[in-house]
Amino acid sequence: MKMHEGTIRVLISFLLVIITQANPTSVFYNGIEYQLYRFDGQNGRLSFNDANTACVNIGGELALINAVNIQNAIQGQLEMWKNEPNGGWIEWLRGYWIGGSCSDNCYAAGSTSNQVNWKWSDGSGIYDGYTNWYSNLEPNGVSNQAAYVYNFDDMPGFPNTLGAWGDESVNSLKNYICQRDTACYPNPCYNGGTCQYMNNGSYNCHCAPGFDDINCTTDLCNPSPCENSGTCVGTMSGYECDCTLGVIGTNCEIDLCSKNPCENGGTCIGTDGAYKCDCPDEFIGTYCETDLCNPSPCENGGTCDRLEGDYQCYCPLGVIDRNCTTDLCRSSPCENGGTCIGTDGGYDCNCQGGYNGTNCTTGKPETQQFTRIDQQLLLQQDGFKVVW
Incomplete structure (x- = not known):
């Protein structure tokens, strides 16, 4: 009895692995993983735009079948699951979305001038390279069309359909094929970094603002390099320090008021990238260096009296003018x-x-x-x- 229980558990575990591997199934070619998402019923099938969004969410995009070697790579997966599923989903409704589409004037079968309207998602023209339309009657839609791959060969009167392309309204619900760079999945770039696949099979991380190093693991603002209560702000080139008033420098290391430059009892007040001196009443100047009454500007025995940022001469009888200059x-x-x-x-x-x-x-x-x-x-x- 125990052996049966163990056998059942092993079988269940094996089936779970198969199911997990079956959707999606993957094939690799030239550093790119092609994932075929197949759903037995309508649940899971997506419109063209939603399918592309689903691919983007896993770090990829709808597959660009723009070379015969790529077509051959996915053909084996199509063979494995051809003519499936059948539960109410038959004939032309089957198939897998790929990354080609056209927004308007899409009838290219009878109009070569419309062929330029068909584009891969990277902006390149579908007709600029390899194509695999089912016949010279494809594509024959008028507008808002997208390309898909046939995964069937069981339709009477239409031989050799498996792997060929057709076009369908972008709102139709289908399986889909995603592609993503193997070097970038799982994403090796941390902290919101974006992975870019390189032609030599390596990758390059484009780090989010404020992060650095090959995998964006270094947070340039933690710990903060900004002194004197400055705030560290991440930028595309590294970081910047937003300094408090009266503080300057790359890392806010210079406090302009730390060695009070204001003379004669003046108070240093920080401003945006600078400072100013708040002088006592009897002094003026950038640094409060000027005593308005010493030496006295008042002539002819006049008496100097200090005001706020100014002075006043009290003149003897018979003497006039601001500085008592006229006797x-x-x-x-x-x-x-x-x-x-x-x-x-x-x-x-x-x-x-x-x-x-x-x-x-x-x-x-x-x-x-x-x-x-x-x-x-x-x-x-x-x-x-x-x-x-």
């Missing part, structure tokens, strides 16, 4: 012996001898009136004897 009394504006007296923002003249006016220019001089007694006294003072 209104220096030019002696008061005439006829008048005395100039400075005032707040101006001057007054203290006039003498009967003169008046702003500058003592108007009026008459005072005339002395002497009496005889006055004259006598004056003359006597000078030693004269006066006799009247």
